[in-house]
Amino acid sequence: MRLRAKVLASGMAAVLVTALGACSGDEEEPVGTVRVASTLGPGEGALNLVTLPGYIENGGSDPRVDWVTPFQERTGCKVGLKVVGTAQDMAEVMQNKSRRYDGVAAPPEVAGRLIASEDVAPVNTGLVDGYRKLEPRLRNLLRRGKTVYGVPYVWGSNLLMYDTRSAQPAPSGWAALFDPAQARRYSGRLVMRDSPLAIAEAALYLRGKDRDLGIGDPYSLTREQLDAAKRVLAEQRPHVKMYWELPADSISAFAGGEAAVGQVWPYQVDVLSRAGKSVQGVAPSEGVTGWMNAWMIGARAEHPNCMYQWLQWTASPDVQQQIAEWSGVAPANPQACGGDRLRAAFCNAYHVGDRDYLDKVIFAHTPSRQCGTADGGGDKGRRDCTDYAEWTKAWFEATKGGKRVP
Structure with a gap:
C-alpha cells in the first residue's frame, strides 16, 4: 500500500x-x-x-x-x-x-x-x-x-447472509433468524454476533411482528420491549451454532457448510464470495442496522x-x-x-459513498434510560428506556443461560 x-x-x-x-x-x-x-x-x-x-x-x-x-x-x-x-x-x-x-x-x-x-x-x-x-x-x-x-x-452494517444451496426459499429478513418456525428449520446452523447490541435486530423483527409493542428506535427499548426481545433470543438459542466475536469464526462455519443463515458484516459476504462460496448477503426487509467506530x-x-x-x-x-x-x-x-x-469491487461491496444506502442504515448508539436516537430521532424527553447494563444482562441471560462470560 x-x-x-x-x-x-x-x-x-x-x-x-x-x-x-x-x-x-x-x-x-x-x-x-x-x-x-x-x-x-x-x-x-x-x-x-x-x-x-x-x-x-x-x-x-x-x-x-x-x-x-x-x-x-x-x-x-x-x-x-x-x-x-x-x-x-x-x-x-x-x-x-x-x-x-x-x-x-x-x-x-x-x-x-x-x-x-x-x-x-x-x-x-x-x-x-x-x-x-x-x-x-x-x-x-x-x-x-x-x-x-x-x-x-470506520463503519459497517449488519446483514443477513445465507447459504444459497441449503437456505430455500431464499430468506429476506431477520425473521429467518428469529421466527421460531424458521429458526427450527435451520436448527444448529444459525450464526449470530456475540454482542448485546444484537438485541436491536431482534427488536426490528418484533417491530413488524408485534406492533402493539410500539417499538420505534431498536436501540431505545422500554423494559417491556427489551423483555420481549430477550424472549425471542432465548427461544432462538437452542438453534444457534455459534455466537461469533471474530468474523473469521463465522466465515469458517459457512465455508465448511456448517452454517445456513447468519447475522454478519459485509466483510464475511465479501471474503466468502471472492472465495467462490455459495453465499448471498441481503439487507433485511425489516431494516438494516449499522455501527461506526x-x-x-x-x-x-x-x-x-x-x-x-x-x-x-x-x-x-x-x-x-x-x-x-x-x-x-x-x-x-x-x-x-x-x-x-x-478497488471498485470493495467499495461497492461495502457501500462506500452510497448515500442512499447510508440514509437507510439504523446506526447503533449506546442504549440509555433517555429514549431517542443519538442523531436526533425519537422522543428524547422520555426516560423510561433501558440502559446498556440492562441490555448486557438480558443478552447474557438469553444467550448464555445467565452465565456471564469473562
Whole structure:
C-alpha cells in the first residue's frame, strides 16, 4: 500500500488546548479540565491511544501494513498503544480517572457511555483538516446539540447472509433468524454476533411482528420491549451454532457448510464470495442496522496537539484506505475509493459513498434510560428506556443461560 496522507504543519491548524494542571492566576485547575481553543501548539512528542485489535497497525502484524510509523516520522509524536480485548475493557480503561489516555477508537456501545460519564472531550471539528470530507451521516452520530464528540473512523452494517444451496426459499429478513418456525428449520446452523447490541435486530423483527409493542428506535427499548426481545433470543438459542466475536469464526462455519443463515458484516459476504462460496448477503426487509467506530479525545489527555494531528492523519484518504483493506470495514472518508486506492469491487461491496444506502442504515448508539436516537430521532424527553447494563444482562441471560462470560 502506498501512503499519500499528509499532516498539516502545526502552524496551519488549530487544536484543542487542554488545561491539565494549568494555572490561571492563583487558582490551579484540576487534572481533566478540557477547553476548546483556536491555536495549534507544537506536538508534545508522544501520543497514547486505546483501541480494539486490528484498528491501528504499526507493522507488527504485517510489515506492509503500517500507518503509525509514517505518522511518527512526520509529526515527532511517538505512538503508544493500549490494545484491549473487549468494548467493556475499553470503557473501563477510559473511565479510570488515574489514567490519561489521549484518544480512543470507540465503537458505539463505548462512545455514548464515555460522553455520559464526561471521560471524553468535545472536538473542535473545524480544526480537523479533512473532517468535512467524511460522510455527513456519520459526522452527526456523535453530535449532542452543537457539540461533537468524535471523528468518524470506520463503519459497517449488519446483514443477513445465507447459504444459497441449503437456505430455500431464499430468506429476506431477520425473521429467518428469529421466527421460531424458521429458526427450527435451520436448527444448529444459525450464526449470530456475540454482542448485546444484537438485541436491536431482534427488536426490528418484533417491530413488524408485534406492533402493539410500539417499538420505534431498536436501540431505545422500554423494559417491556427489551423483555420481549430477550424472549425471542432465548427461544432462538437452542438453534444457534455459534455466537461469533471474530468474523473469521463465522466465515469458517459457512465455508465448511456448517452454517445456513447468519447475522454478519459485509466483510464475511465479501471474503466468502471472492472465495467462490455459495453465499448471498441481503439487507433485511425489516431494516438494516449499522455501527461506526470514531476517534474520541480523552478528557484527561496529556498530548492534545499530537492527538489532533492524529485525527487529521486518520481522516486522510490514504490511511482510510489502509484501515479499510486491513480490517474489512468501510472507510468514513469516501475519497478512499478515489484514484487508485481501494478497488471498485470493495467499495461497492461495502457501500462506500452510497448515500442512499447510508440514509437507510439504523446506526447503533449506546442504549440509555433517555429514549431517542443519538442523531436526533425519537422522543428524547422520555426516560423510561433501558440502559446498556440492562441490555448486557438480558443478552447474557438469553444467550448464555445467565452465565456471564469473562
